[in-house]
Amino acid sequence: MSIELRDRFFALSTGHAPAEEVARYRAQVDATDTEPAATVDGLAVSWHPTARFKQVRFVDAEHIEGEARDLFARPVETMPDLAAVFADPRELSFRTFENILPLDRLFSDVPLDLELTGCEEFAKGAYTLSLGLPAPARSRLEDLDSLNLYVPPLNASSRGGERFIFHSGLLAEALTTAVRKAMPEALLDGFSHVNPVFRCNRFEPDDANFHPHLDTPYYDAARNHVSRYTVLLYLTGGEGEPALDLADGGALTAIEPFTCVVFDQRYEHEGAPYRDGRKVFLRTELIFTDTGLGHDPEIGALFGKACYWTGESVFAPELARHADAYYNRVAAAHWNGLAPASGSEPFVHKRFRGVDYVANGYDFWFAKDGGLSPTECAAITLLDYFNCKVGGAAFRSLCDSEVIEADGTDWIPAFLKGKSGESPVVPFDKSMLFPEPEQPNTDELPDCACGICSGDVLGPHFDTTRNGDVIKQYTHAQDAAKADIMPAPILMLGEEVLLDPDMFVVEGNRIHVLGKESPAPVNFAACQGGPPFPSAKTFIATAATVDAAHFLVPPILFAESGGCHHLTFDFFRNSWMVDHEQSTVSVPMIRRFDIEADLDEDWEDDVCGCYCDCECDCEEDDCVCGTDCECDCECADEKDEEDEREEEVSGS
Structure with missing residues (x-):
């Protein structure tokens, strides 16, 4: 049945099936449950849709480990290495909102001699050009639509159509060369390159408009890169009402195939579908180098809230409109400064294992009368913001949540008073996971690994915990596991959330979260030794599986006021995007020798x-x-x- 569910999904995704058939299929999916078949980019995935795994994504098949790899569909015949997976949307965080496909392979064997001609300014800072290119490259671009890699965007409620996002350095490099030759010199001052991340958008005539919006500028603080102009490359032509409307600027009603439009990102804009025929276009940006940018921490705070509400909209769809409004305010603020907010704002009241708190994605409030320390509050907030997995489930799915819209924050202390229970975050000494091995018994055991030839230690009398070679393998496995576990500020041991207090340093009004920069997953499992006797590695088994959460974050600010611990996490300070990684580590143990299991009858x-x-x-x-x-x-x-x-x- 799972194979049938997989194949019918792609058969029905063409959009030609009767509504009744689609409804029956959705009911069958909603009645289906299964365990995840693999983990990709930190997301548990299935090879077919279920009640839990509903969001389709496309990944390199090589990223799928295990025997289940061949069960994942390859929906694009010309790209057999691209696999379709189904993820649980409740596990998403801002690191995994978007599914960016590596599609350089599509353009690696065709000439990309692109030429932009006929540059005309139809509004101040807005230009139209015609893209000329060899027939093979033109065919590859036209084929993007037929790949059917579209997935519903998270902001589907504020826009029509479908889209998918892909990365192509080859296409971006060719466009960069064409832009340098075609655009006015004044516009190219500081120009660096075309962004290699492209959004492929598709609209049918009866789709809703893409509502008025501002494009959020690309920004890379490390390289002093920022985008200033949006690039739209129309792969199909047609007429709309209008097809592109720049608010307070020009509008385009009729667009020819392979028209390129470049406009200043200060423009709020809107697009309507073509009246007749499908509208398909690519969007990217022109990136510039600018060392003179100023920074407003309030913009970073607002962007943090927008990302948080995007994730929370999976549980509360009404939050999507707030996320969109925040993204637009952030985009406008990059050019005009941050406009003051008006009216009520959203908050979410959460309860995690008896502890209540209020959050908005930047501020997190906990009642002091619950007895939680600032470091315990910080640990819960980290788990929430990054939506870490606890016992195999996404943190946010483990919370009871309600959305509250209110003016200001004065109501929060009274709201939380008396609501916090015992802390669900337990301080833990990680050295307890790594007991010291026994001393090798050199008097009774020989130097060789098997330990059989001494006669008296034959068979069940062989003690693996005292064998020198086994102890050596155990020590190596411990050292590897320690390298990932010891620097982690938070561990998840099954359902338990464990906190290492030494990794949270409180300094004044700041909480510094310590850890390593580049964590890597470490896995150890028992392996079978060859004949005639198992190797020492055979006796290294798994004592416990631990999820180690590592965070690379700026200091967390906190204050105590009104009976609350008030934490502020400026994850996007100076437009700096922070990172985190969660890995699963096996804690080793020495397994006892079992003569029946470890030796054959001969x-x-x-x-x-x-x-x-x-x-x-x-x-x-x-x-x-x-x-x-x-x-x-x-x-x-x-x-x-x-x-x-x-x-x-x-x-x-």
Whole structure:
């Protein structure tokens, strides 16, 4: 049934199926549940839609680990390495809102000799040009629509049509060269390159307009890069009412195929579908180098709220309109300063395991009478903002939430008073995960790994916890796991949320969250050793699986007022985008030796080379691999004779 659900999704996505059939399919999906088949970019995914896994995404098949890789659909025949996965939208955070596809492969074997001609200014700072290009490249661009990689955008309520986002450095480089040759010199002052991230938009004649909006400028503080102009490349032509309308500027009613429009990002704009025919266009930006930009922390705060409401809109759809309004205010503020807010603003009241708090994506309030320390409040806020997984479930899905619209924040202390329970974040000594190994028993055990040849320690008497080689492997596994776990400020051990107080440093009104910059997942599992006796690695098993959450964030500010811990997390300070990573680590343990599980029934034959329990005059080096074991008893001769007979039979 899962394969049928997978295939029917893509059959129905063409949009030609009757509404009744689509409704029946959705009902079947809503009645289907399954465990995730893989994890991609931190998101648990399934190869078919279910009640939980409903958001389709496209990823490189190589990123899907495990035997389930072949079960994921390859919907694009010309790109068999592109797999479709279904994610749980409740797990999204601002790091995974968008699904950006690497599509350089589409343009790697075609000439990209692009030429922009006929530059005309139809409004101040707005230009139209015609794009000329070789037929193979033109065909590849036209084929983008037929790939059917469209996914519903998170802001679908404020816009019509569909879109997908892709990255192509090759296409961007070719456009950069064409722009340098075609655009006015005054416009190119400080011009660096065309943004290699493209949005492919599609509108049918009966789709809703893309509502009036401002494009959020691209910004890279490390390189002093900022976008100033939007680039629209229309792959199809037609007429709209109008097809593109720049508020307080010009408008375009009729557009020819492969028209390129460049306009200042200060323009609020709106687009209508074509009256007849499909409207398909690409959007990107012109990036400039500018070292003289000023910074307003309030803009970063507002952008943080917008991202937070985008994620929360999965649970409360009414928050999507607030997110869109905030994004527009941020975009306008980049050019005109931040306009003062008017009217009520949204807040969300959350309860996580008995602890109540109020948040808006930048401010987080906790009642002091609940007994939570500032570091415990900081840990909960980090889990919330980055939507970390706790016990395999997204943090936000574990919260009881309600949206509250209010003027100001004076109401919050009284609202939270008496509502906080016992802290769900438990201080934990991470060294308890790594007990010291036993001392090797050199008096009773030989130096070789197997430990069998000493006679008295034969079979079930073999003690893995005292074997030198096993202890060495255990120590190596511990060191690797410690490298990921010890720097983590927060651990998730099953359903438990564990806090390392030493990784939260309180200095004045700041909470510094310590950690490493580039965490990498570390996994250790038992592996099977070869014959005749398992290797020392065989006895290194998993004692516990720990999710280690690492954060690279600026200091967290906090204040105590009105009976509340008030934390402010300026994650986008100076337009700096912060990062976090959550990895799963296996904590090693030494497994006891089990003669039935670890040795086959003929292990004595393999090790000693004979059929009896006699003592052997074997060398230690030979004993490790179970070969060349010399035996003085009669049964050894009998075995040699039988081996010769078997060789004669096989040879004939």
